[in-house]
Amino acid sequence: MSVAVALPETMTAITIAAPGGPEVLLPGPRPVPAPAPGELLVKVEAAGVNRPDVMQRKGLYPPPPGASDIPGLEIAGTVVALGEGASRFKVGDRICALVTGGGYAQYCTTHEATALPIPDGLSAVEAAALPETVFTVWSNIFERGALKAGETLLLHGGASGIGTTAIQLAKAFGARVIVTVGSDEKAAACLKLGADAAVNYKTQDFVAEVKSFTAGKGANVILDMIGGPYIQKNYEAAAQDGRIVQIAFQQGAKAEVDFMRLMLKRLTHTGSTLRSRPVAEKAAISAAVVEHVLPLIADGRFRPVVDATFPLSDAAGAHARMDASAHVGKIVLTVE
Structure with a gap:
C-alpha cells in the first residue's frame, strides 16, 4: 500500500445493530480499511442512500462474500491511498465510486475499475448520487x-x-x-x-x-x-x-x-443485480458510463437530482425519509 497522507487508525462508520427500522443504524468506531491490490482508499465526503441499503438494514439483503458489513453502495471523496498495482488514479484525485459496501463511513475502499472522476461542476453530494444509479x-x-x-x-x-x-x-x-x-x-x-x-x-x-x-x-x-x-x-x-x-x-x-x-x-x-457482479463486468459498465453518460453532464443534458442530505450520524433520519417514499431523486449522507 502506497500512502501519501497521514491516516487515522479508526473512523466513524454506521453499523446495523440488528435487523429492523431506521433506529438500528448507529454510528461507532471501526478500523480504517486498507486497500487491497487494485483498490483505492477514499476519504468519503458524501455517500448515496439506496433501496438495497434499506433491505440490508432489514436483514433481507446480506452483503456478498468478502464485502463490508457497513452499508452504503456509492461514495464520493478524495483518494488518500493506493493498493498495490492501482494506477488509474493518484492520491489527491476526487472520485465517485460504486462499492460493494462500506459507504456509510469516513473512509471506504473501492476497486479502481468501478471509480469515476467527479465531473467538473458537480459537488461531492451530487457525485455521490451518480454511481449506483x-x-x-x-x-x-x-x-x-x-x-x-x-x-x-x-x-x-x-x-x-x-x-x-x-x-x-x-x-x-x-x-x-x-x-x-x-x-x-x-x-x-x-x-x-x-x-x-x-x-x-x-x-x-x-x-x-x-x-x-x-x-x-x-x-x-x-x-x-x-x-x-x-x-x-x-x-x-x-x-x-x-x-x-x-x-x-x-x-x-x-x-x-x-x-x-x-x-x-x-x-x-x-x-439483473449489480452488487454481486464480478469486478470485470462492473468495469465494462464503468467504461460505458465514462463514454456515454459523463459527456451528458458536461453539456448540461444530465444532472443528478438530490432530494435531501443528512449527516452521517443521522443515517437513521435518511432511511426514515426513504421509508416514507416522499423523496424525489437521491438521498445523500454528508461526511465530516
Missing part, C-alpha cells in the same frame, strides 16, 4: 433493454434516484418516457425533468394510460423494480417485441402470470 440505468435500460431513439420507455418509480436518472438519460438518447409515480407532486417533478407522460398509479391504470399514449402499441422497454402484480400488467403494457427488465421486487418475487402474452408479443423478460 448510472451503472444501473445504463446496464439495464440501454444494454439489457436495448432502448433506441424513437422508442417508448415505461419507467416504474419515476421519482426515485434511478427514475430521475433514467428520465434524463432516455430523453438525451431520443426516447419517449412514461413514468409511474405515487402522487401528483411526483408526477409534476418527473414532467419537469422531461418525462413525456406521468401516471399516478394510485388513481390511474398505467396499462390503459400507456396504451393511450402510444396509440395502442405499448411500451418498447419497461424498467420494473416493483414485481408482484406488476409483472402481468407489464406484459399487457408492453409492445410487440418489448423488453421488460427487472431490477427489484418491492411487491414480491412471486406472481401468477399468463405467459401467453410473452409468446404472442414475442416479449423478452430479463433482469
Whole structure:
C-alpha cells in the first residue's frame, strides 16, 4: 500500500445493530480499511442512500462474500491511498465510486475499475448520487433493454434516484418516457425533468394510460423494480417485441402470470443485480458510463437530482425519509 497522507487508525462508520427500522443504524468506531491490490482508499465526503441499503438494514439483503458489513453502495471523496498495482488514479484525485459496501463511513475502499472522476461542476453530494444509479440505468435500460431513439420507455418509480436518472438519460438518447409515480407532486417533478407522460398509479391504470399514449402499441422497454402484480400488467403494457427488465421486487418475487402474452408479443423478460457482479463486468459498465453518460453532464443534458442530505450520524433520519417514499431523486449522507 502506497500512502501519501497521514491516516487515522479508526473512523466513524454506521453499523446495523440488528435487523429492523431506521433506529438500528448507529454510528461507532471501526478500523480504517486498507486497500487491497487494485483498490483505492477514499476519504468519503458524501455517500448515496439506496433501496438495497434499506433491505440490508432489514436483514433481507446480506452483503456478498468478502464485502463490508457497513452499508452504503456509492461514495464520493478524495483518494488518500493506493493498493498495490492501482494506477488509474493518484492520491489527491476526487472520485465517485460504486462499492460493494462500506459507504456509510469516513473512509471506504473501492476497486479502481468501478471509480469515476467527479465531473467538473458537480459537488461531492451530487457525485455521490451518480454511481449506483448510472451503472444501473445504463446496464439495464440501454444494454439489457436495448432502448433506441424513437422508442417508448415505461419507467416504474419515476421519482426515485434511478427514475430521475433514467428520465434524463432516455430523453438525451431520443426516447419517449412514461413514468409511474405515487402522487401528483411526483408526477409534476418527473414532467419537469422531461418525462413525456406521468401516471399516478394510485388513481390511474398505467396499462390503459400507456396504451393511450402510444396509440395502442405499448411500451418498447419497461424498467420494473416493483414485481408482484406488476409483472402481468407489464406484459399487457408492453409492445410487440418489448423488453421488460427487472431490477427489484418491492411487491414480491412471486406472481401468477399468463405467459401467453410473452409468446404472442414475442416479449423478452430479463433482469439483473449489480452488487454481486464480478469486478470485470462492473468495469465494462464503468467504461460505458465514462463514454456515454459523463459527456451528458458536461453539456448540461444530465444532472443528478438530490432530494435531501443528512449527516452521517443521522443515517437513521435518511432511511426514515426513504421509508416514507416522499423523496424525489437521491438521498445523500454528508461526511465530516
